[in-house]
Amino acid sequence: MSASEAVQADTDPHGSWDDVRELPPSAKLVAKVLEYNDTMSQQQLAEETLLPARTVRYAISRLEEANVVDSRFSFTDARKRLYTLAIDA
Numbered sequence: 001m002s003a004s005e006a007v008q009a010d011t012d013p014h015g016s017w018d019d020v021r022e023l024p025p026s027a028k029l030v031a032k033v034l035e036y037n038d039t040m041s042q043q044q045l046a047e048e049t050l051l052p053a054r055t056v057r058y059a060i061s062r063l064e065e066a067n068v069v070d071s072r073f074s075f076t077d078a079r080k081r082l083y084t085l086a087i088d089a
Contacts, residue, residue, distance in 0.1 A: 014086040015068035023066060026051055027059040031068060034085040041080050 020031050026049075033048050034040060040048070046056045060083060063069040068087050074080040 014088050015066045016087055019066040019068055020063070020087075023062050024059070026055050027062045030056060030059040031063060031085060031087075034069065034083060035087075039082045039084045041074065041082055043080075045083070 020028055023031075029049050029051070030045055033045060037044075037048070042053065042056050042060065045051075045060075046053045049056065051059070060069060060071075063083075064071065068085065070084045070086040071081045072084075074082050
């Protein structure tokens with residue numbers, strides 16, 4: 001990471017589509033689905049993408065590492081997390 005990228009990472013908590021480009025295809029698919037659907041659970045993402053739940057978990061973890069996904073607990077079921085794309089347009 002260059003010095004300018006480090007400064008940008010400190011000032012901008014969210015990633016960009018450039019960060020997604022380097023990720024596996026499953027993570028790209030999950031990001032695109034979240035772009036079109038505001039907030040979704042892992043189960044909803046698995047149903048929408050037709051990916052196995054394990055693959056969706058892996059994709060979400062990669063997206064979180066790249067700071068392009070925000071997560072929060074569901075108000076209706078605290079066992080579930082809801083995911084939102086966190087890329088500034």
